[in-house]
Amino acid sequence: xxxxLILISNDDGVQAKGLYALIDMVRDLGDVFVVAPDGARSxxxxxxxxxTPVRNKLIKKEEGVTxxxxxxxxxxxxxxxxxVLLPRRPDIVLGGINHGNNCAINAHYSGTMSVAIxxxxxxxxxxxxxxxYLSPDANFDAMRPVVQKIVNHMLTKGLPEGVCLNVxxxxxxxxxxxxxxxxxxxxxHDEWQESTHPHNWKYYWIAGYYAPFDPNDETTDTWAYExxxxxxxxxxxxxTAYSAFKDLRxxxxxxxx
Amino acid sequence: xxxxLILISNDDGVQAKGLYALIDMVRDLGDVFVVAPDGARSxxxxxxxxxTPVRNKLIKKEEGVTxxxxxxxxxxxxxxxxxVLLPRRPDIVLGGINHGNNCAINAHYSGTMSVAIxxxxxxxxxxxxxxxYLSPDANFDAMRPVVQKIVNHMLTKGLPEGVCLNVxxxxxxxxxxxxxxxxxxxxxHDEWQESTHPHNWKYYWIAGYYAPFDPNDETTDTWAYExxxxxxxxxxxxxTAYSAFKDLRxxxxxxxx
Numbered sequence: 435x436x437x438x439l440i441l442i443s444n445d446d447g448v449q450a451k452g453l454y455a456l457i458d459m460v461r462d463l464g465d466v467f468v469v470a471p472d473g474a475r476s477x478x479x480x481x482x483x484x485x486t487p488v489r490n491k492l493i494k495k496e497e498g499v500t501x502x503x504x505x506x507x508x509x510x511x512x513x514x515x516x517x518v519l520l521p522r523r524p525d526i527v528l529g530g531i532n533h534g535n536n537c538a539i540n541a542h543y544s545g546t547m548s549v550a551i552x553x554x555x556x557x558x559x560x561x562x563x564x565x566x567y568l569s570p571d572a573n574f575d576a577m578r579p580v581v582q583k584i585v586n587h588m589l590t591k592g593l594p595e596g597v598c599l600n601v602x603x604x605x606x607x608x609x610x611x612x613x614x615x616x617x618x619x620x621x622x623h624d625e626w627q628e629s630t631h632p633h634n635w636k637y638y639w640i641a642g643y644y645a646p647f648d649p650n651d652e653t654t655d656t657w658a659y660e661x662x663x664x665x666x667x668x669x670x671x672x673x674t675a676y677s678a679f680k681d682l683r684x685x686x687x688x689x690x691x
Numbered sequence: 692x693x694x695x696l697i698l699i700s701n702d703d704g705v706q707a708k709g710l711y712a713l714i715d716m717v718r719d720l721g722d723v724f725v726v727a728p729d730g731a732r733s734x735x736x737x738x739x740x741x742x743t744p745v746r747n748k749l750i751k752k753e754e755g756v757t758x759x760x761x762x763x764x765x766x767x768x769x770x771x772x773x774x775v776l777l778p779r780r781p782d783i784v785l786g787g788i789n790h791g792n793n794c795a796i797n798a799h800y801s802g803t804m805s806v807a808i809x810x811x812x813x814x815x816x817x818x819x820x821x822x823x824y825l826s827p828d829a830n831f832d833a834m835r836p837v838v839q840k841i842v843n844h845m846l847t848k849g850l851p852e853g854v855c856l857n858v859x860x861x862x863x864x865x866x867x868x869x870x871x872x873x874x875x876x877x878x879x880h881d882e883w884q885e886s887t888h889p890h891n892w893k894y895y896w897i898a899g900y901y902a903p904f905d906p907n908d909e910t911t912d913t914w915a916y917e918x919x920x921x922x923x924x925x926x927x928x929x930x931t932a933y934s935a936f937k938d939l940r941x942x943x944x945x946x947x948x
Contacts, residue, residue: 477741479766480799484734487886487894509736509800510897513882518895539812539928542737543766555796555878587942596876597932614939616931619853621812625770629744637744638775640767666943668935671796674873675854678925682871685844686923 437498438464438589441524441553443511444532445475445545448493448503452531455574456563457499459581460528463589465498467524469515471545472503476534477640478545480552481507490514508545512552526588527553530563531574531581535602537655537665538618538646547600547669554598554671559588561598566605566659576607580664583612593668600667602659610662617667618654620646694755695721695846698781698810700768701789702732702802705750705760709788712831713820714756716838717785720846722755724781726772728802729760733791734897735802737809738764747771765802769809783845784810787820788831788838792859794912794922795875795903804857804926811855811928816845818855823862823916833864837921840869850925857924859916867919874924875911877903 440460444453448470457466472491488506495501502519504511512527529549536544546562553560561584565574584601593599600617603609624642631637646656655665697717701710705727714723729748745763752758759776761768769784786806793801803819810817818841822831841858850856857874860866881899888894903913912922 474742477739479735479737479739479805481736481738481764482734482800482897484897485731487896488883489892489894507738513879513897514895517882518885541930542808542812542928543739548736551799555799557878583943591942594932594935594938597935612944614936614944616933617929619928621814622770625774626745628775635746637746638771639744640739640741640770666939668932668939669930670932670935671799671876672874673798673926673930675851675925675927676873678851678854678927679871681851682923682925685848686840687869687871 438525439522440464440466441515441520441527442466442468443470443508443549444530445471445478445508446533447471447473447475448501450533451570451572452533452574456528456531459578460585461498463585464525467520468501469504469511469519471508471511472505475508475545477543478507478548479543480509480548483507483510488514490519509548509552512549516556524558526585527558527560528563531577532564533572534564534568535566535659536562536564536600537602537659538620540644541600541617541669550598551671554596557595559593561588561601563601565603576609577603580612596671597668600669602655602665604659604662606662609664613658613663613665615655615658615665615667616653617669618646618656620644695782696779697721697723698772698777698784699723699725700727700765700806701787702728702735702765703790704728704730704732705758707790708827708829709790709822709831713785713788716835717842718755720842721782724777725758726761726768726776728765728768729762732765732802734800735764735805736800737766737805740764740767745771747776766805766809769806773813781815783842784815784817785820788834789821790829791821791825792823792916793819793821793857794859794916795877797901798857798874798926807855808928811853814852816850818845818858820858822860833866834860837866837869853928854925857926859912859922861916861919863919866921870915870920870922872912872915872922872924873910874926875903875913877901
């Protein structure tokens, strides 16, 4: 039987330690094929390169591990892998390991998450995997059994169509366990840091801090993450707010429709 | 009573005809404040400028209409408006009018949609408004009564917290009516067009065509749009797939949690 084929991308770029940590954790479980951005692409969400051409470069090809870099976004990397670079459809798609958590609404901004969402659009079981360890030389060893458990689950049982996983592990050497949680709600504060250019014009760096609307809600990914648990949040492609249909139909749709 | 304050951004850039068409449609309903990208930013999704500084420029300030351009992404524009540029919190947030539809899963890639999602994160009633007319000199006149109806609804009744609207109007001079529809599912095909650089290396433009998985599903936004209706799809911030919790808990979580 052919070994499973595991596609990996990330948003910290092809040089990131988290990428190699993830390769190392899953290479015993299947052949690994990486298409990762050629530099850092944090906060790129599902962006695609609509206005610039995209190039690929083969970085490494050895027994069981192939690594390409791509000049595009994380989402471009997945699209490029499926259509141009992969030898066949992968069995699963993984994003990560991201240096930094992608809990709560931050999944919407995350390039790591976009890898999983794009895989999900293409009907392949997909997960984004993030760690609270931000440092470029972070030690991700504690994640190994968790990641292997998740990947084994995905390879043997799959995931429901239209559903992918957002996995967030706190910056600890030991976890209290795994919790299946909902996406937390919240917002960013002090989002722009103003500076002045030598020619005296103002510019801004995006910055600030995220605060959950309800930090005590024990059902959110943020709560689990902040309290030492691995938070697994299943996310669905279909963002339709079905609960809003009735009111909108009554108020917006004329009777003759 | 103070006039409503309407924040507008887009992803086609501050020069786009669709932006000025939208300003013209809503300026009788409130004061208009625009913060739009300084050039085209299609397919930027919820991307933020994590790695580059962002600048703003005042383009125009007249009675009831203020226009800023911003060097960042559509999502940056909304964040910049709320924290730096707006005189007060807006009453509603609008993205558009986009030159091109954002039906179905394409909402995930859309910069126009990101304007509405970011407004929704900030708890302001928000909508993305797109037309099937792609041309830079498209005529959006048929949309006027539809847009005014939606904006009036948002200003008087608001929207449920965590829900924003994705509005897609077909490229026609007359619509059959308005339908409240779900987000369609589908995927892109022939996504990369290969070319060769004068120095003989390959590069790729993103391209291709979108095809719905089920074109006959009359409950999708794509079906309504393709059949001459204005499709309004309420989208929710919370992407949690609650239906997947039970299986994941049984399979992934140890009993001692």
